[in-house]
Amino acid sequence: MSMTPPTPIRRHRLLEAIWGTQPGLGRLAAVNHNIVGKRFMMTAFVFFAIGGILAMLIRAQLARPGHVFMPPEQYNQVFTMHGTVMMFLFAIPMFEGLALYLLPKMLGARDLAFPRLSAFGYWCYLLGGSFIIGAMLAGVAPDGGWFMYTPLSSSTYSPGINADVWLLGITFVEISAISAAVEFTATILKLRGAGMALRRMPIIAWYFLVTAVMMLVGFPPLILGSILLEIERTFGLPFFDPARGGDPLLWQHLFWLFGHPEVYIIFLPAAGVISTVLPVFARHRLVGYNAIVLALIAMGFLSFGLWVHHMFAVGIPHMAVGFFSAASMAVAIPTAVQIFAWLATLLKGRPRLDLPMLYLLGFFFIFVNGGLTGVMVAVVPFDWQVHDSYFVVAHLHYVLVGGFVFPLMAGAYYWMPLVTGRMPIYHLGRAAFWLIFVGFNLTFLLMHLTGLLGMPRRVYTYPAGIGWDWLNLLSSVGGFLTAIGFALFAVDMLMQRRFGQHAPRNPWGAESLEWSLPLPPPSYNAASLGPVESRDPLADRPDLGREQAAGQHYLATPRHGWMETLGVEAVSGRPDQLILLPQPSLVPLWTSLATALCFLAVLLKQYWLVGVGVPLVLGCALAWLWSMGLREDPAPVPIGHGESALPHPGVASQPGWWGMALLLLADAALYASLLFGALFLWVVAPGWPPPALLGFSPSLILLALAGLLGAPLAGALGLAALRRGRVGACALLSLLGAGAGLLAAAAVAALPLWHGAPPASHAYAATALVLALYVALHAALGTIMALYTAARCQAGYVSAMRDLAPRNTLMWQGYTALCGLAALLLLQLWPWMAGAGTTP
Amino acid sequence: MTLLRRLPGVAVATLAFLLWSSAFLLLYVAVSLGCAWGWDQPAALGLSLQRWVLLGVWAVHLALLGTLLAWSWRGTRWGSAEDAFRPVLATGGLGLALAATLWCGLPVLLASACQ
């Protein structure tokens, strides 16, 4: 580097000026992972407290038989909200916050791949969550159970807006989950320290990676289900109505296709915390790193083969049920591998019973208990007995509290010195542990028995004298003890922040990168980014923290006000680009507000407002994208250690490309769920074949094919022209692609609109319409992207080297063409084979 | 085969479990379609057409995974810690996926198809 390196203090000031967030209203523009991560975690904790209060209301109601504490309509809202809040507003966002906060620090980066996306995700989460809680305070909370089974949640049996609040609010919150999943996957694959090969990543990054990919595939089925149910409720399209060719079981499949992977999406990050924290207190490196990574991949897949075990009692053939029963047992093996790897780590080391370790011991008892009852409910005939009884309530709380809350509390005590720079105060933490541990087991151990004695779930009252009275009373007492314990925990956290002793650097003697940072870490994490030579970087370089502060490593000298971090080759971890991150911005907030407007408009049935909201969202998104990129080709710049790298706009495998690819993976999961739904209704639902099939229309098919295939063809030719340096030709071809997209959208949408039966008449017509609209929507969005690409070409943001816009647009157009072909096959080949003639 | 050796371990493990997913999905589809289309009547050698299809789907996936495992096994040099990462994920992943496919298909032998 040409200029003289600054002193550590001056470097800190320079970096802070670049990375820091403005005070006052500037806080609304914050995109830094330190801030957004903490916001996520604190908001999630508030929702946890709300969910806990709801749990106390449930226990108050059930303490005595025939107790009149709440009327049934209120009780049903309370238990529905307890499940909904804990699953969607606490567990998943808490993981998101933890990963947001920790990932860059542990990977040796300065921030995540898409900081503005983190901020957007946070605002969506906050707005969607507030929306649901607001509805509860207004007395119109969802009351159909957190699983929202149809037809109970259909407009016939739930006419109010309660169910719409759930469907729209949760879908809004899911946007943040999908954003986070895209963000984490791209970050873990690309934004790491120099030399951090996949095989050297901190183990928790593997857990987060598997979890994030599972979210990309696991959440879309629920999003699809929610959209279909909302369409059914609003416009009467009968996807779940058996009288018109729909099937209530389709909802259950879509819900649990999400719902079971969800359990592992919650457990895996917490298990990652254990694999990180336990070795530190065992004073021995984690045993079986490789085996654990393999176990994680196995769990990631197997957990998608379990969903029907929530549906053993719906009357599915025994063999099909058997596959899911077998898979449910198989998933115990990778779990057991982890448990015994942790035990082996403890056996090889010299464990010390610090506060985090105490919570980990609590985890062992509670989670293993829940895992074992999990194997029991995987046994089909046993499940037929205990399904939907309090036995299952006990099981799921053992798994979720044991598998998520306890490890996270261990993690909270472990990482609090990092967040606050202060050490825990021990006495309160121990008291909280024992209250929670004893209270929890009193509440839920007994519930196994209550369930075996035949008490069903979700009842607002029960008769006296059948042996459930004293069990429920003790469960309620235990519940209140647990609540007091959690309150103590919260007090302890506040006390530590206020009164704890200042923590020395790396207070636990850990060997992972986050402990190389000053406590609490500055906005830019490390002043220079240290190299990674093994799985335990602080063991190789105990003095890494000082070296980083002294600027001895990568990216030590701030320049041009750039927010710089390293991008690496995914597998080897060799630096392959210099990633320039975007500045703080209000655009994420505006985008989420515009999105909220759309959701509110649908909820309040003011559809004209959607016409305002959608252009606003699109406008915000385009403004967001437009503000990034370079107007001239970058040249390689020095990055330290005598190496140089190209800024990311000039690199093929830049994060933006990964972002689009991962988004399409989630999109494909949604489309696959839709195809599954169509096939499922056709095979299983009553009332098929439909009275009338879609008319066969050769002219529309030809137009649709021309548009669908023309768009990516134009995109590919444009990219080829760009490679030869002809930016203008690329812009023109993009415009051509935009026209082709429009043609495809119109032709595909026209198919069911002109040649189909009224969509409310039968699930076939409804499914055909939704399939066509899915493709048409994608073609139309492709048009907008192609127009954007043309404009970017004109404005000088695109060159043979800076080709992200045309490449991503082409990826989208290609995906749309594939989806369109599949839809045309299903919609037109099938009626044609059925000999339905040309027009109805 | 050389491609298999060149892929990163995590890609091989993913491929292996994608094959498991394919087996699982096709078995489930074959049960559902078979029952819907009445393939559950005895057809040949005392077994129904449906059960033959199920056995076929299962066997093809086992054979595929078995072959890949054998290929991967021959080229595997185990090491320790970081060096063992690729072989554990690649060869171990194929072995685990094979075992999982075998395990999850057991109901084909033990359960009624349409009841």
Add this chain to the structure above:
Amino acid sequence: MAALWWVMFFMATAILLGVCAVALYTLRRERRGRGLHVGRFVAGWGVAFPVTALAVLLVIALRTGEGMLPKPGPEGALRVAARGQQWWWSFTQWDAAGNPVHSAGELHIPAGRAVDVHITAADVIHSFWVPRLTGKLDAIPGHENVLRLRADTPGIYEGQCAEFCGLQHAQMDFRVIAHPPEAYAAALAALATARPDPAHPGAADFAANCASCHGTDARAKSAAPNLAGLAQRGRIGGGTLRNEGQESVLLWLRRHETLKPGSREPSHAALDDATLARIAGYLETAR
């Protein structure tokens, strides 16, 4: 089933205590175990042991499950029907001549014989569960599920809806009454004739106010619970009240809106107390 449960229970307890004991043991200062071969430890306890245990469990589970399926057998199962609706169960039994006998809240079966319950739903999803007889099976609109059960000894078996079905899911109980096999035909015949006395002064009030929904003839279906044999039922209102005679029925007629809020039964505010008492008295003769 019970044996399966106890085996699983003791195995699970042993594993749980074992894991916790090892975890606690590691905290001891003086211990051996440094020589532990971790590969063998994890492969043995984390893989080999659970695979073996689960393989045994899977085979037992599938075989037990097979044994519970409603397969055609040599003796032939008796067919009955159960229909769940918000928030009560209607049942249909068939007598030897094949004529239906409808009832509400009480299902009559012979003891000692396999019975196939054909389960359907009228509105939302419910679940048919008699914990002491067998596992549960859902009642799903658009589908018919068949549950095989058998009561070995005559008696009364309590049942309830096990799938959340809305406001009054909690008060959707029913009973399965298992009669001695030789007495089953007589029990059905008695139910078929257990109509209220048409000469009772309440008959006209009932006809004017209740009969548009409630039937009193077990031979005919009715939209609301069939009241034939009401006087002999153990409970009314889907388990809301114990049936202790005319007084209980009257209490229900007066206060059902607070006893079971949301129930589809319309308000009786327009009827005076004397009318309600006459109706209760009339129904008391349905035996």
